[in-house]
Amino acid sequence: MIEVQNLVKMYGDHTAVDHLSFRIEKGHIYGLLGPNGAGKSTTMNIMTGYLGATEGKVLIQGHDILKEPELAKKSIGYLPEQPPVYMDMTVREYLQFAAELKKIPKKEREKQMNDVIRMTGIREVENRLIQNLSKGYRQRVGLAQAILGFPEVIILDEPTVGLDPKQIIEIRELIRKLSKKHTIILSSHILAEIREVCDYIMIISRGKLVASDTPENLENRLKSSRHIELQAKAPVTRVQEILKEVSGIKKVDYRKDNNLMTTAQIETRNAKDIREEIFTAFARNNQPLTTLSLSQTTLEEVFLELTQGKYTASLAEQEIRDDGKEEVTGDGSDL
Ligand code: ADP
Ligand code: MG
Numbered sequence: 001m002i003e004v005q006n007l008v009k010m011y012g013d014h015t016a017v018d019h020l021s022f023r024i025e026k027g028h029i030y031g032l033l034g035p036n037g038a039g040k041s042t043t044m045n046i047m048t049g050y051l052g053a054t055e056g057k058v059l060i061q062g063h064d065i066l067k068e069p070e071l072a073k074k075s076i077g078y079l080p081e082q083p084p085v086y087m088d089m090t091v092r093e094y095l096q097f098a099a100e101l102k103k104i105p106k107k108e109r110e111k112q113m114n115d116v117i118r119m120t121g122i123r124e125v126e127n128r129l130i131q132n133l134s135k136g137y138r139q140r141v142g143l144a145q146a147i148l149g150f151p152e153v154i155i156l157d158e159p160t161v162g163l164d165p166k167q168i169i170e171i172r173e174l175i176r177k178l179s180k181k182h183t184i185i186l187s188s189h190i191l192a193e194i195r196e197v198c199d200y201i202m203i204i205s206r207g208k209l210v211a212s213d214t215p216e217n218l219e220n221r222l223k224s225s226r227h228i229e230l231q232a233k234a235p236v237t238r239v240q241e242i243l244k245e246v247s248g249i250k251k252v253d254y255r256k257d258n259n260l261m262t263t264a265q266i267e268t269r270n271a272k273d274i275r276e277e278i279f280t281a282f283a284r285n286n287q288p289l290t291t292l293s294l295s296q297t298t299l300e301e302v303f304l305e306l307t308q309g310k311y312t313a314s315l316a317e318q319e320i321r322d323d324g325k326e327e328v329t330g331d332g333s334d335l
Contacts, residue, residue, distance in 0.1 A: 001026050001061055001075075001183065002047065002153060008055035009042050009207075016042045018207035019056070024153065029179045031198030032187040035307050039207040040187040041081045044157050047185075048078040060153070077151040081158055083142030087131035091122055091141050094130060095148060102149040116144040119174060136167045143171070147178065154178060156186040160193060172197050191303045205307040218302050228266040228275060231291035232282065236262045245281045248274045261290075 002024035009017035017039045024030060032040050045051035047058050049065040049072065058065040063072035086094055095116065099109045117123055120140040125133055130141060139159065146154055159175070160168045175184060175197050188194050194201055195215055203211040203218075211218055232239050236254045239262045243252060253265040268274050275292055282289050 002185075003059040004043070004047060004056070005059070006056040007043065007046060007053050007058070009039070009046060009051070010054045015207055017046070017053070020204070020207065020209055021056075022202055022209060022212060024183060024185060026152075026183050028183060028200050029175065029198045030183075030185040031194035031201045032185060032204060033191060033194045033201055033303065034187075034189065034204040036189050038189075038204045038307070040189075040204060041157050042207075043204070044078070044155055044185075044187060045080065048076055048080075048155055049073055050078075050080065075152040077146035077149060077154045079139075079142045079146040079154075079156045079159055081161075083138070083145070088129065090129055091117075091126045091133075091144075094141065095144060098145045098148055104149050112148060112150070116147045119147065119177075120144040121170065135162045136164065139163060139167075139171070143174070150182070153183045153185065156184065158187055158189070160188070168193075191300060195299060203303060203306050210306045211302070215299060219299055227295045228268060228273070228278065229263065229291065229293050229295060230266065230278060230282075230289055231257070231261060231263045232287060232289050233260055234262055234287055235259065238262075238287065239264055242281050242285050242287060243278070245284075246274060246277045248272050248277065263291075 004020060004022050004024075007017050007020040008015070020039070020043060032043065034040050042051065046053045047060075047065065049058075049069050052066065058072075060072040061075050065072045086097070089097065092113070095113050096109070099113060104112055117126055120143050122137060122140050122144060125137055130138060133141065139162065143156070143159065146156065156175070160171050163171065175186065178184060179197075186194075186198070199214060201211070201213065201215055201218060202209060230239075232242075234242075236256050239254065240252075243249060243264065243266070248269050249266055250269045251267040255263040255265075257263055266274075266278070273294055275294060279289065279292060
C-alpha cells in the first residue's frame, strides 16, 4: 500500500537519506528504528509529502505523493516530530481546523472529533488553549489530529518522546488498538519502544536501510554469528590441539592472556551450541576450563551492531546464503 522507491535526500552535500526502498503492507505495525540523525524524520516527511526528495519516489495506494498529493494524502495521517500545533487555538478549534483541512464531510466532523478526543484521552482539555498544555497533552492532540479522518495508514514520528512512563504506556495501548483497523508506521531511536509494539522492524543507519524483518527473524539471523568464549589454563598451542578434536567449529580467535592462560572466541557453524562437545574434549585431555560461555545475540546487539557496522558484513553474507542469489543488501563500506 506504500512503496518507497530509491529515496535520496541531500541537504547541501550531506546525504540524509541514501537510496532507501521499502514496502509497507496492510495490517502491520512497522517500526522505523535508528539512532538520532539516521534519517527517520526526513524519510517520514518525504513519505507524507511535507518535504520533496532529491531522488526517488513514494507511492501511496499507487498515487505519487508529489504528483497526486491530494489523493495520496487521503490515506495517511501523520504526527510529525514537531507537530505544527497552533498555540493560540483551543484543542477543539485546532481539531476542527484539521478536520476541515482533511475535508472530512461536515456531518461527520463532530462525531469524528468526539471519537478521537475520547480515544486520545484529551476530553478534559478540549477547551483549553494548546499553549497551556503539557508536552504529554500536546503530543496527544497531535495524535488526535493524525487519527482524524481514520486514514488507512497512520505515521507517527517518535510518538512517545518527552512523555512520562504512564503516558508512554497509554500511547502504546492506543497504538495497539489503532493497529486493529489501521496500518501503522512509527519511528523511534529506542529499541525497547519499537520491540514493544511493532511486528516489523526497519533499521536505518546513516540514511540507509540496514535490516528489515520481524523482531524474531532479526534475532535469529544474527545468531549465526553467535560465539562461544572459553578460557583455559593452557598455552595457545595446547588449546588449538584440543579444539581440533571438536567438530562444528568455523573459526577461532585466540588471545594469549599470559603464559598460562588462553582465551578463545569460537564461531560455530550454523550457530550451533557446541559447549558440551568442547567441555568433553577439554575433560578428556585433563585440561581445566575456567570459562565456557555462549554469547547470545539480543535485539539490542543486533541494533547496536547494525548501526555501528560490525555485523553488516555477516548479514550481507547471509543474504547470499539464504536466497542463493548474489544480491548483497548492504556493502558495509560506509557504515
Ligand atoms: P532522525 O529523525 O533519524 O533523527 P533526521 O531525518 O532528522 O534524522 O536527520 C537526518 C540527517 O539530516 C541528520 O544528519 C540531520 O542533521 C540532517 N538534517 C535534517 N534536517 C535538516 C535540514 N533541514 N537541513 C540540513 N540538515 C538536516
Ligand atoms: Mg527524527
